[in-house]
Amino acid sequence: RLLRGGTLQERAGSDLFCLCLLEKPPLVISSAPVLRGCHLAIPSHRTAVQAWVESLRHYDDRHVGLADLHPDVFAVMPRVDILHTVAVWQRNYKRISYAKVKTRAEVRGGGKKPWAQKGSGRARHGSIRSPLWRGGGIIHGPRGPTSYYYMLPMKVRVLGLKVALTAKLMQDNLHVVDGLDMPTFDPQYLADLAQYRRWGQSVLIVDVNKMPENITKAAASLKTITLVPALGLNVYSLLKYETLVLTLDTLAFLEEKLLWHDSRYTALYPFHLPYSDFP
């Protein structure tokens, strides 16, 4: 009955049961806990928020250590309207609508007056392609490729990322992992792990460094679990996926990049050109 049919829980339970029989039960608290402090200075009136550091090496490795997260990135004011603004921007700024219709000047034909102004008894007309006619031109229709490009200020987009990360942390959807090392490349292992730890229907795993082979192979065949490099993190993806899994290196990277904008000068010239006073 468990080979086909049966509920998902029952099937997953059976696999884990098999795993349980094969391996030793893990230590709940390891002997050398991974403690990650915040590398950047925290303002004196605020304290760091904390998250458990987990591991992917075993299906139940949930308390490998504790990580301090910077409050100005992971505990900002939950501005849901900014999330809306940024998500709408992400959807629309790439949009080019290719719809175009012909006006009465562009529709083929219609240069000649169809019948004389007076005498025929019919309504007066000047062209067979006027908008009143069937097959005539369209007034005020979509004209040519239209671009919906606009840019939100840099700091709004940065704040959007911070609010999204805060929302994920506060709603218990953020998990910190010490690394993406997996014991096997079996996609089922990853799926079972996510289900056992109640991560949610979809998981977004983010890493700064090159990801190990096992996890890339495992996630390649899974639809609900996605790997993303840290540079590809965006508000839309954060809201689309239910759970976010970050590595410790990604935490440091994100904190550094997002906090820099709080205390920088305005740009004199584009940021990709070198500056001497700040990176």
Added chain:
Amino acid sequence: MAAASRGGGGGPKALELLRALPRVSLVNLRPNPGAKKSERRRGRGRHGGKKSGRGHKGQRQRGNRPRLGFEGGQTPFYLIIPKYGYNEGHSHRRQYHPLSLQKLQYLIDLGRVDPTQPIDLTQLTNARGVTIQPLKRDYGVQLVEKGADNFSAKVNIEVQMASELAIAAIEKNGGVITTGFYDPRSLEILCKPIPFFLRGQPIPKRMLPPEDLVRYYTDAKNRGYLANPSNIPEARLELAKKYGYVLPDISKDELFQMLSTRKDPRQIFFGLAPGWVVNMSEKKILKPTDERLLRYYSS
């Protein structure tokens, strides 16, 4: 949602509230109430419709009103008032961005400008104290008196124009002020040095001021950079007598070396001469060796 409620007292309470609310996802997003007001479109119902804001009959509704400014035949206002060149040649007039002593003191106090180095337009721009737009006919910065009472910084500052009281305020604190002219190309290079270095062009020589400014910059009273250096101590004494303060002796100062650094009239940057090419990527400076170039750049 959480952001819209005014009952919570700041961040921590809002975050606690967020924990109890459903998961924030793409389906829950909405803008703050009142943020998006839909525009009134004409011809679409009760308040945009019926006459669609055109009024009742006549030229107004039929779109046949005369041109803007027409007064029914009476000579209109825009013709009856005689022309006068208030704005004539406005785009050829030199503009100097004001920098108050109060702002300068503020920048020094916050550590954005270093008073132990000579203060230049580059330093002021890097500190984001002033924003100069050479393309909008800005010719530099002028020092303005506001905050002269509380100014207490000893600086070696170079501006483009300065009023008498501003000069007095700087010198009273033992500082040195010079006024120098920058033509628009040099000004652009001075304000944004890095984009210029990345172009790979040699540093040009600073042009001399136009005729109407020569008198200003050759006058020791304005501390002009073209004035005779021997006239400047006299002018300092005179100003001290006029405003009634004791002129401090800067030659006995420990920072005398720094305070007495002045730029050559043809020099744009301290430490870099015209004709040199700065290579940012390899961190090298290339100097010309050809005789004709050397003669040109040192003239």
